[in-house]
Amino acid sequence: MVETRIEKDREFELKDAQQMVDTVQTIGNSRKFLHLTIFGERTVPSKEARQFSISKSGSQFKLAEAIVVQSLSQKMVFNFMINVERPSVRTKLFTSIDEAKKWLYSL
Numbered sequence: 812m813v814e815t816r817i818e819k820d821r822e823f824e825l826k827d828a829q830q831m832v833d834t835v836q837t838i839g840n841s842r843k844f845l846h847l848t849i850f851g852e853r854t855v856p857s858k859e860a861r862q863f864s865i866s867k868s869g870s871q872f873k874l875a876e877a878i879v880v881q882s883l884s885q886k887m888v889f890n891f892m893i894n895v896e897r898p899s900v901r902t903k904l905f906t907s908i909d910e911a912k913k914w915l916y917s918l
Contacts, residue, residue: 824856825859827856832868855885876902879908
């Protein structure tokens with residue numbers, strides 16, 4: 812499993828999402844992993860970062876992704892992303908890290 816924690820109060824842009832993919836590719840030798848992404852308070856990715864993250868190229872090293880959020884505003888953004896923009900891999904939203912891990916390990 813790859814666990815990524817994104818700081819609170821951060822602007823998460825396309826270059827950040829691309830860097831995450833590059834890092835996972837390097838560390839994981841181009842293998843696919845379960846992804847646990849934890850967003851800090853008040854951090855929401857830009858539209859470009861979201862679109863890249865759910866695309867085939869942005870998801871090329873993901874088996875599935877659990878996203879953990881801290882606030883209602885984050886929940887609204889990610890629910891839109893999951894239900895309307897449709898990620899290319901199985902993706903689910905959580906407010907609990909433990910529940911997110913349980914879901915990933917159940918796959």
